[in-house]
Amino acid sequence: MNYGKRGIVAQARALNSGTDKWGKKISLFGLYAALSLMIGTVIIGSSAGLGVFNGIRDTSPDITNISVTPKGFSTFVYDTDGNQIAKLVSTDSNRIPVTWDMIPENLANAFVAIEDNRFYEHNGIDIQGIIRAGVEGIKSGGDFSQGASTITQQLIKNNVFSGWTNEATMQKIKRKIQEQYLAVQLEKTMSKQEILLNYLNTINLGSNTLGVQAASLRYFNKSCSELTLSESACIAAITQNPSRYNPITHPEKNAERRKKVLNDMCKYGFITEVERDSALEDDVYSRIQNVNQETGGDSTVNSYFVDALTNDVLDDLIAAGYNETQAYTLLYSGGLKIYSTQDSKIQAICDEVYQNEENYPAGTKWLLSYELSVQSPDGTVTNHSTEMYQSYYKERIKGFNLLYSSEEAAQEAIDAYKADVMGEGDTVLGEKITLTPQPQVSITVEDHSTGYVVAMVGGRGQKTASRTLNRATDAYRQPGSTFKVLSTYAPGIDSAGLTLATVFNDAPFAYDNGTLVKNWWGSEYRGLNTVRTAIRDSMNVIAVEAFTLITPQLGYDYLKNFGFTTITDGVVINGKVYSDIQQSTALGGLTFGVKNIELNAAYAAIANGGVYIEPKLYTKIVDHDGNVIIDNTEPKSKRVLKETTAFLLTSAMSDVVTSGTGGSVNFGTTAIAGKTGTTTNYVDVWFAGYTNYYTATTWTGYDNNAHMSDPAEKNLSKTMWRKVMSKIHEDLPYSGFSVPSGIVTATVCSRSGKAPIEGLCNGTLMSEYFEEGTVPTESCDVHYAGTMCAIDGRPATEFCPFKTAGVFELTPEVPAALQSGFVNYTPTNSAYTTVTDENGNEVRVLNTCHHTGEFMTQEGIDAIIAAEQAQAIAAAQAAQAAAQAANPEAPAPEQPATDSVVNEVPADVSAGN
Ligand SMILES: [Zn+2]
Numbered sequence: 001m002n003y004g005k006r007g008i009v010a011q012a013r014a015l016n017s018g019t020d021k022w023g024k025k026i027s028l029f030g031l032y033a034a035l036s037l038m039i040g041t042v043i044i045g046s047s048a049g050l051g052v053f054n055g056i057r058d059t060s061p062d063i064t065n066i067s068v069t070p071k072g073f074s075t076f077v078y079d080t081d082g083n084q085i086a087k088l089v090s091t092d093s094n095r096i097p098v099t100w101d102m103i104p105e106n107l108a109n110a111f112v113a114i115e116d117n118r119f120y121e122h123n124g125i126d127i128q129g130i131i132r133a134g135v136e137g138i139k140s141g142g143d144f145s146q147g148a149s150t151i152t153q154q155l156i157k158n159n160v161f162s163g164w165t166n167e168a169t170m171q172k173i174k175r176k177i178q179e180q181y182l183a184v185q186l187e188k189t190m191s192k193q194e195i196l197l198n199y200l201n202t203i204n205l206g207s208n209t210l211g212v213q214a215a216s217l218r219y220f221n222k223s224c225s226e227l228t229l230s231e232s233a234c235i236a237a238i239t240q241n242p243s244r245y246n247p248i249t250h251p252e253k254n255a256e257r258r259k260k261v262l263n264d265m266c267k268y269g270f271i272t273e274v275e276r277d278s279a280l281e282d283d284v285y286s287r288i289q290n291v292n293q294e295t296g297g298d299s300t301v302n303s304y305f306v307d308a309l310t311n312d313v314l315d316d317l318i319a320a321g322y323n324e325t326q327a328y329t330l331l332y333s334g335g336l337k338i339y340s341t342q343d344s345k346i347q348a349i350c351d352e353v354y355q356n357e358e359n360y361p362a363g364t365k366w367l368l369s370y371e372l373s374v375q376s377p378d379g380t381v382t383n384h385s386t387e388m389y390q391s392y393y394k395e396r397i398k399g400f401n402l403l404y405s406s407e408e409a410a411q412e413a414i415d416a417y418k419a420d421v422m423g424e425g426d427t428v429l430g431e432k433i434t435l436t437p438q439p440q441v442s443i444t445v446e447d448h449s450t451g452y453v454v455a456m457v458g459g460r461g462q463k464t465a466s467r468t469l470n471r472a473t474d475a476y477r478q479p480g481s482t483f484k485v486l487s488t489y490a491p492g493i494d495s496a497g498l499t500l501a502t503v504f505n506d507a508p509f510a511y512d513n514g515t516l517v518k519n520w521w522g523s524e525y526r527g528l529n530t531v532r533t534a535i536r537d538s539m540n541v542i543a544v545e546a547f548t549l550i551t552p553q554l555g556y557d558y559l560k561n562f563g564f565t566t567i568t569d570g571v572v573i574n575g576k577v578y579s580d581i582q583q584s585t586a587l588g589g590l591t592f593g594v595k596n597i598e599l600n601a602a603y604a605a606i607a608n609g610g611v612y613i614e615p616k617l618y619t620k621i622v623d624h625d626g627n628v629i630i631d632n633t634e635p636k637s638k639r640v641l642k643e644t645t646a647f648l649l650t651s652a653m654s655d656v657v658t659s660g661t662g663g664s665v666n667f668g669t670t671a672i673a674g675k676t677g678t679t680t681n682y683v684d685v686w687f688a689g690y691t692n693y694y695t696a697t698t699w700t701g702y703d704n705n706a707h708m709s710d711p712a713e714k715n716l717s718k719t720m721w722r723k724v725m726s727k728i729h730e731d732l733p734y735s736g737f738s739v740p741s742g743i744v745t746a747t748v749c750s751r752s753g754k755a756p757i758e759g760l761c762n763g764t765l766m767s768e769y770f771e772e773g774t775v776p777t778e779s780c781d782v783h784y785a786g787t788m789c790a791i792d793g794r795p796a797t798e799f800c801p802f803k804t805a806g807v808f809e810l811t812p813e814v815p816a817a818l819q820s821g822f823v824n825y826t827p828t829n830s831a832y833t834t835v836t837d838e839n840g841n842e843v844r845v846l847n848t849c850h851h852t853g854e855f856m857t858q859e860g861i862d863a864i865i866a867a868e869q870a871q872a873i874a875a876a877q878a879a880q881a882a883a884q885a886a887n888p889e890a891p892a893p894e895q896p897a898t899d900s901v902v903n904e905v906p907a908d909v910s911a912g913n
């Protein structure tokens with residue numbers, strides 16, 4: 001038999017190309033497609049020739065060209081320059097073919113019963129099953145893709161590849177018929193036993209195993225020839241969906257399916273009811289070993305980039321129509337060429353920086369992950385997990401969190417644990433000790449003009465296996481303040497009327513639940529500040545105010561557009577509903593957190609002038625025969641911000657680097673914009689930033705969420721960002737951020753963010769960028785010249801007895817949406833109220849003091865005024881005493897002069913809102 005791969009591909013293509021004609025004919029039948037499928041099946045089954053199906057037979061391949069035995073062609077990965085960066089090693093070490101005499105009858109029968117109970121009767125296709133599936137399909141309204149795939153068909157499907165991707169419904173039906181045709185042909189050249197054996201040797205059985213022998217060794221640590229009925233059923237249960245029915249990760253799902261396997265075996269006469277019942281009683285899951293036996297052979301460890309690429313390719317192949325087994329087999333032994341987006345020069349810079357332990361703070365801790373499988377003399381297997389180990393030590397060491405100060409200390413503790421938990425005659429079946437240095441790190445570097453991820457690092461320390469935890473692509477971490485720009489200021493400026501000059505009041509402000517929003521620097525409040533300053537200094541209170549004003553829903557919508565897949569608009573966890581459409585999202589307090597690669601892609605959208613591009617790790621995949629099977633070249637892009645908004649954010653985030661919280665990243669050879677991010681207790685620290693060339697995001701934190709306290713740990717994200725990006729930009733010329741059309745500059749009053757009033761705002765003028773048409777026209781509502789009431793701190797009425805004349809700063813009106821959040825808010829303590837006049841226009845009315853004409857003419861006014869005066873004096877004295885108590889050296893505050901009718905009333909009695 002010719003098992004040549006070339007032959008397979010050739011014949012598969014011949015099938016595809018030769019089917020256009022009959023494909024069109026079938027489509028003429030329109031709604032009767034299903035019927036055609038059934039009829040077609042019957043016809044092929046009986047080898048009769050008829051009309052539309054002649055095409056298939058005429059172009060039918062020589063069946064001797066079909067190979068169902070995988071050949072193990074290696075897949076190669078290339079960088080952007082075409083250099084090979086990885087060879088995806090065929091998982092031959094995990095595929096251990098066995099001969100028929102090693103397959104227990106029950107094992108073979110378990111697969112037959114659950115996958116294809118008429119296997120020994122049909123000729124490759126199961127006509128009875130197809131007719132039933134066809135009828136079901138018609139009933140269900142047209143889903144014919146499911147049902148009645150025989151073991152022979154599955155064998156072909158899993159091992160013969162063609163351009164069976166991105167199929168429309170008609171193509172799916174065509175493919176189904178092709179599959180059926182090939183199945184019938186294969187049955188003519190191979191015995192049932194050969195077909196079943198090939199199937200059992202190649203089927204994907206989860207946990208990186210192909211074939212029953214690899215699975216048997218992996219799960220039960222013995223050859224498949226020794227599998228019991230109960231264990232055989234457990235393995236056969238995995239087949240339909242190796243992730244979902246994995247007996248280690250989803251034992252409860254596997255158990256349901258295993259029950260069905262055993263019931264079906266009984267139903268079809270493979271086993272007796274007694275055998276079934278006794279198998280069902282067996283607690284097979286307690287024997288499954290969680291720990292991988294060390295396997296020999298080629299154990300190439302792939303990089304984090306290649307790991308992430310591998311996951312993407314598998315996902316994309318499955319999305320394109322391959323099943324899990326096909327995708328897996330194709331990737332590891334299909335001889336693919338994958339053209340990645342990695343820039344090897346930049347990856348080398350990242351590796352050099354991140355692999356150099358000297359770049360990390362002293363006092364590295366080691367986080368232990370521990371698994372142990374122990375067998376007692378009576379055969380019982382006990383699995384010890386990291387959680388069991390941790391609770392064992394928690395009982396002995398208060399606050400034990402799996403962190404050790406050295407690898408030796410960890411090993412000592414492990415030895416003590418084993419000595420305690422293992423009994424006489426126990427043997428270790430498997431043990432897995434993983435010590436990961438902490439704090440951990442990640443970085444993603446993207447060319448934001450193309451969406452190419454050019455480099456990534458998913459952790460520090462020696463990488464001992466492929467597809468380990470990748471902190472750049474898999475870990476969900478809280479983004480902290482890096483989110484303020486994305487959740488709040490981007491949508492605010494883009495579509496909710498904010499400008500960089502908009503002023504908010506940094507004052508006691510509470511979330512809807514009453515909890516005060518805290519600034520990172522402590523309890524002090526900084527009063528009126530612009531959005532630009534709030535971004536530069538990463539002000540929390542103002543971010544929450546702005547987010548509340550623009551509405552959490554708008555912020556959430558923008559975040560979705562920025563490509564975050566881990567945010568949620570409602571999820572039930574332990575009976576409680578969580579949603580990210582709420583105020584703490586402003587500061588990056590999320591239900592689940594974000595992935596580094598997605599946070600980086602969102603910043604890349606700002607760097608790219610407001611156009612988001614889905615980040616990608618490869619551009620195309622070519623099969624062993626040179627056909628492009630996935631073309632990922634075209635960027636998946638969309639505009640998420642106006643170009644002007646992107647520029648304004650960039651301008652503000654340049655301040656972060658030149659004079660704000662991110663100063664230490666500034667390597668000086670090109671313009672940089674970015675944002676720091678720190679979560680409570682320094683659990684996560686980020687820097688997301690960009691130049692005109694690249695966007696990079698760095699993260700630092702402990703895998704177990706321990707708090708960082710060492711300043712070097714807290715600064716590590718910024719330190720690493722600078723180290724990597726300065727090297728990347730070494731030979732690149734300086735490039736400043738250019739101002740796009742649609743941006744104007746204007747002078748405003750920095751206290752109000754509004755049009756300055758000549759003579760009043762002269763000391764606080766500032767120049768700011770605005771999107772054309774958004775320059776404020778309203779005049780300053782902070783600066784005020786006139787008389788103030790010393791009792792109220794508001795502009796005085798003409799009747800006020802406590803007037804002080806001069807130039808004052810007023811607290812601007814609080815927008816209605818924020819009033820309930822301001823802890824000290826009363827309707828009159830802001831200087832203005834907006835009312836609608838008789839013409840329907842909104843007008844700003846000055847809130848004057850309470851000494852109205854009516855107030856001043858009431859009965860007993862002299863006593864009232866005297867009392868107010870006494871109260872004011874008492875308050876002033878108390879304040880003075882408090883100030884002196886706090887700082888005895890300080891001189892008593894000067895009493896300002898007053899022109900009020902009553903002397904000696906300090907003007908500042910009610911100052912400060
Ligand atoms: Zn002003």
Ligand SMILES: [Zn+2]
Nearest residue numbers: 789800849851
């Ligand atoms: Zn007054």
